[in-house]
Amino acid sequence: MAEQENTTNLSELGEFALIDKLVEDVNIYNESTIKGVGDDAAVINHGDEETLVSVDILCEGVHFDMTYCPLKHLGYKAAVVNFSDIYAMNGTPTQIVVGMGISSKYSVEAIQEIYSGIRLACDRYHVDLVGGDTTASKSGLFISITVMGKAKKEDIVYRSGAKPNDLLCVSGDLGAAYTGLLILEREKAAFMADPNMQPEFAGYDYILERQLKPEARWDIVKRLKDAKVKPTAMLDISDGLASEVLHICKESKVGCMLYEDRIPMNQKTIQTAKDFNIVPSIAALNGGEDYELLFTVAQSDYEKIKDMEDVRIIGYITADEGQANILTADDHQVPIEAQGFKHF
Amino acid sequence: MAEQENTTNLSELGEFALIDKLVEDVNIYNESTIKGVGDDAAVINHGDEETLVSVDILCEGVHFDMTYCPLKHLGYKAAVVNFSDIYAMNGTPTQIVVGMGISSKYSVEAIQEIYSGIRLACDRYHVDLVGGDTTASKSGLFISITVMGKAKKEDIVYRSGAKPNDLLCVSGDLGAAYTGLLILEREKAAFMADPNMQPEFAGYDYILERQLKPEARWDIVKRLKDAKVKPTAMLDISDGLASEVLHICKESKVGCMLYEDRIPMNQKTIQTAKDFNIVPSIAALNGGEDYELLFTVAQSDYEKIKDMEDVRIIGYITADEGQANILTADDHQVPIEAQGFKHF
Numbered sequence: 001m002a003e004q005e006n007t008t009n010l011s012e013l014g015e016f017a018l019i020d021k022l023v024e025d026v027n028i029y030n031e032s033t034i035k036g037v038g039d040d041a042a043v044i045n046h047g048d049e050e051t052l053v054s055v056d057i058l059c060e061g062v063h064f065d066m067t068y069c070p071l072k073h074l075g076y077k078a079a080v081v082n083f084s085d086i087y088a089m090n091g092t093p094t095q096i097v098v099g100m101g102i103s104s105k106y107s108v109e110a111i112q113e114i115y116s117g118i119r120l121a122c123d124r125y126h127v128d129l130v131g132g133d134t135t136a137s138k139s140g141l142f143i144s145i146t147v148m149g150k151a152k153k154e155d156i157v158y159r160s161g162a163k164p165n166d167l168l169c170v171s172g173d174l175g176a177a178y179t180g181l182l183i184l185e186r187e188k189a190a191f192m193a194d195p196n197m198q199p200e201f202a203g204y205d206y207i208l209e210r211q212l213k214p215e216a217r218w219d220i221v222k223r224l225k226d227a228k229v230k231p232t233a234m235l236d237i238s239d240g241l242a243s244e245v246l247h248i249c250k251e252s253k254v255g256c257m258l259y260e261d262r263i264p265m266n267q268k269t270i271q272t273a274k275d276f277n278i279v280p281s282i283a284a285l286n287g288g289e290d291y292e293l294l295f296t297v298a299q300s301d302y303e304k305i306k307d308m309e310d311v312r313i314i315g316y317i318t319a320d321e322g323q324a325n326i327l328t329a330d331d332h333q334v335p336i337e338a339q340g341f342k343h344f
Numbered sequence: 345m346a347e348q349e350n351t352t353n354l355s356e357l358g359e360f361a362l363i364d365k366l367v368e369d370v371n372i373y374n375e376s377t378i379k380g381v382g383d384d385a386a387v388i389n390h391g392d393e394e395t396l397v398s399v400d401i402l403c404e405g406v407h408f409d410m411t412y413c414p415l416k417h418l419g420y421k422a423a424v425v426n427f428s429d430i431y432a433m434n435g436t437p438t439q440i441v442v443g444m445g446i447s448s449k450y451s452v453e454a455i456q457e458i459y460s461g462i463r464l465a466c467d468r469y470h471v472d473l474v475g476g477d478t479t480a481s482k483s484g485l486f487i488s489i490t491v492m493g494k495a496k497k498e499d500i501v502y503r504s505g506a507k508p509n510d511l512l513c514v515s516g517d518l519g520a521a522y523t524g525l526l527i528l529e530r531e532k533a534a535f536m537a538d539p540n541m542q543p544e545f546a547g548y549d550y551i552l553e554r555q556l557k558p559e560a561r562w563d564i565v566k567r568l569k570d571a572k573v574k575p576t577a578m579l580d581i582s583d584g585l586a587s588e589v590l591h592i593c594k595e596s597k598v599g600c601m602l603y604e605d606r607i608p609m610n611q612k613t614i615q616t617a618k619d620f621n622i623v624p625s626i627a628a629l630n631g632g633e634d635y636e637l638l639f640t641v642a643q644s645d646y647e648k649i650k651d652m653e654d655v656r657i658i659g660y661i662t663a664d665e666g667q668a669n670i671l672t673a674d675d676h677q678v679p680i681e682a683q684g685f686k687h688f
Contacts, residue, residue: 034394038595039503040432040579041398041493050378051395054385054475055490057443061482088384097399099443099488101406131398133488138405142481144443144488146399149385159383235384251382 007107010136018108019134022115029126030094032150042130044095044148050156052149054085060140067191068184071110073212075117078143081238083125084216084291086149088236090157090225092218095130096122099144101137114143125218155230157295162233162252164319166296169231169311171220173264174241175280178287179272180204180211206268214291220311221293227304234295242285243338244294246324248317252296255323258315258336285326285336351451354480362452363478366459373470374438376494386474388439388492394500396493398429404484411535412528415454417556419461422487425582427469428560428635430493432580434501434569436562439474440466443488445481458487469562499574501639506577506596508663510640513575513655515564517608518585519624522631523616524548524555550612558635564655565637571648578639586629587682588638590668596640599667602659602680625673629680 010018023037034043044051058064058078079096086093098118102111111134122129127147187199201208216236224231233248241263249256263284273280296317297305305311324336354362367381378387388395402408402422423440430437442462446455455478466473471491531543545552560580568575577596581588585607593600607628617624640661641649649655668680 034497035500035502040429041396041435041491043433043495043500044395044397045497046390046395047392051388051390051492052385053388053397053439053441053490053492055441055443055477055488057445057477057479057488059445059479059481062445062480085384089387091385095397097397097490099399099401099490101401101403101486133399133401135401135403136406137403137484137486139483140481142445142486144399144401144477144490146397146441146443146488146490147385148395148397148492151387153378153389156379156387158379 007109010102010104010106010108013108018111021108021112022134023129026119026129027123028128030128032094033128033130036128036130037132042095042097044130046150049150050153052086052089052091052151053146054082055144055146056082056085057142057144059142065188067188069212071113072117072120075114076121076213078145079118079121079127080214080216081291082145082147083121083127084236086147087216087218087221088234088293089149089151090155090221090231090234091149091151093125093127093147093149095128095148097130097146098132100132100134101142102134103137103139103141106141125216157231157234159233159235159248159251162248162254162296162317163298164254164317165299166232166317167299167302167305167313168245168256168258168296168315168317169305169313170237170241170264170292170294171217171311172290172292173266173269174237174290174292175265175273175283175287176207176210176269177214177289178283179269180207182272182276183208184211204268204272206266207272211289214289216291217293223308227308229297229301229304231295231297234293237288237290237292237294239288240286241294242336245336246338248294248296249324252317253321255318255320256315256325257318258326260326261329262312262314264312351453354446354448354450354452357452362455363476365452365456366478367473370463370473371467372472374472376438377472377474380472380474381476386439386441388474390494393494394497396430396433396435396495397490398426399488399490400426400429401486401488403486409532411532413556415457416461416464419458420465420557422489423462423465423471424558424560425635426489426491427465427471428580430491431560431562431565432578432637433493433495434499434565434575434578435493435495437469437471437491437493439472439492441474441490442476444476444478445486446478447481447483447485450485469560501575501578503577503579503592503595506592506598506640506661507642508598508661509643510576510661511643511646511649511657512589512600512602512640512659512661513649513657514585514608514636514638515561515655516634516636517610517613518581518634518636519609519617519627519631520551520554520613521558521633522627523613524551526616526620527552528555548612548616550610551616555633558633560635561637567652571652573641573645573648575639575641578637581634581636581638583632584630585638586680589680590682592638592640593668597665599662599664600659600669601662602670604670605673606656606658608656
């Protein structure tokens with residue numbers, strides 16, 4: 001991370017002053033937020049609706065790399081990937097609490113920049129930042145965000161509701177975030193070898209943005225609602241299509257057939273994967289962080305879903321529990337294997 | 345951390361199998377827990393009650409030291425300090441989500457040991473573990489716990505409700521956790537200098553337990569409720585009495601007078617502080633992690649509170665905003681200064 005001028009050491013400012021700085025003028029969007037930042041706990045009232053809650057953690061050197069991840073984007077992404085979990089339940093995110101562990105190499109301004117990204121995400125998605133904990137860490141930075149959301153009981157979609165013959169659908173396109181990461185890592189390696197090299201990012205905007213600044217698919221949730229389609233199962237694709245499909249199959253006690261040639265991929269993603277000698281569909285199946293929605297709908301919703309914007313039917317659910325298969329483009333049927341994101 | 349036999353590398357097991365291992369047979373105690381671990385988000389319904397939410401982070405090398413912190417205690421403490429935040433709002437903790445970043449030096453068994461501590465705390469306090477995120481970290485271990493709780497709207501106690509002439513009260517005794525830490529660090533230093541040395545912990549059980557395995561004061565919350573005393577302001581003492589008193593004064597826009605000789609301290613705490621050439625009351629004022637409750641009650645509740653078990657009146661609130669003072673044992677009036685826990 002390049003040193004900036006006029007930065008403030010965390011130790012100069014102290015914990016309480018830092019927190020004050022980070023949360024001043026935080027906006028409140030939801031009536032359910034009775035009390036936000038500033039007490040032992042936030043107070044939330046979702047009345048007759050259910051409260052949804054989820055947590056996601058991002059660690060420096062594992063989920064992000066400071067050499068190429070702009071701080072504001074990092075904050076934005078940390079928030080949005082949490083919102084995505086709530087949309088994946090067919091709910092609406094309403095509040096977050098933010099935990100951060102920060103090593104002394106970070107300046108106050110750097111932390112504020114991360115927070116500005118978190119707050120930008122909150123402003124765009126109308127989510128209230130209601131609390132947090134900010135402490136020192138021995139080395140590196142990590143961000144833990146817990147999101148709460150709301151949903152009517154009858155609207156909630158679990159992973160466990162898929163039924164035989166349901167259609168397996170996905171939003172947007174897949175593999176882009178992973179190929180974006182490949183480009184970032186290639187340019188980092190080149191820069192490490194020769195610091196005078198200028199990174200070559202031209203033409204890669206789409207896949208880089210998918211990696212660095214993903215969005216949560218609230219629009220798909222709304223589109224389904226408007227079309228009166230309630231998915232039978234749904235989750236967001238954070239670890240790669242393969243492991244998410246297996247989650248649905250396992251939780252719903254069903255099998256599935258997925259068609260390789262139906263997996264939606266952007267042309268730039270396909271080309272970049274090929275440049276790295278990776279079969280494009282493998283980038284979609286095993287590359288994570290696209291934050292698209294994977295969901296199943298009843299056959300009876302076929303007419304409503306078949307031409308829905310930015311939604312693609314990629315397979316169907318079977319009654320054969322434990323049998324999750326993919327039909328490859330060259331007509332071979334092979335079992336889907338979970339790769340997930342191998343962090344450990 | 346000593347290497348154990350028969351341990352499993354995190355990389356052998358993989359993320360999903362680890363999570364399965366950690367959450368198998370998790371108990372559910374609260375009707376409000378509609379859906380726990382295993383989907384994108386947990387589902388919670390607090391009906392007509394308010395939901396309270398708070399997050400706390402513990403980092404290796406900052407909040408705990410693996411050389412002397414037993415893993416199970418670490419998990420227990422991580423959970424209990426969060427419960428404490430909910431009790432400090434006069435609420436009841438009901439659910440937690442656990443985020444963990446783990447470096448590769450930890451074995452699966454070590455992580456399970458931490459979780460067993462978290463689950464012990466959940467079992468004792470009847471709190472439901474409803475979700476989490478477990479990932480690798482580049483170095484060290486950190487734990488982020490978000491707790492949710494419930495309270496009737498009219499029961500919630502904020503930091504901002506203290507009024508002039510209210511009595512300032514504290515539960516239990518203070519400074520013990522800090523002096524316990526002094527002992528642990530002394531023995532660690534001795535061990536580092538000579539690994540053949542046996543640590544000398546005999547006789548220090550009380551203050552060591554206060555540091556390593558604190559409890560949250562649900563019993564005080566209950567005692568106050570049973571006596572029909574609703575505090576006007578309350579928080580838990582995580583950073584030291586001084587900074588917590590200042591929080592109440594700042595949020596309530598009042599001042600206070602605190603009597604040094606009224607601060608409750610255990611005899612072992614006093615003796616240990618003296619052994620380290622620390623004025624005992626300084627250990628109470630600036631030492632953190634006692635997790636006792638600091639609260640204010642109306643003068644009219646004096647009769648109900650004056651002989652309450654394990655509760656001590658240590659001062660009173662004044663109308664002089666910005667004037668938080670302590671009357672020392674030798675009759676000097678000095679301003680209270682926030683030291684807090686200087687992590688940065």
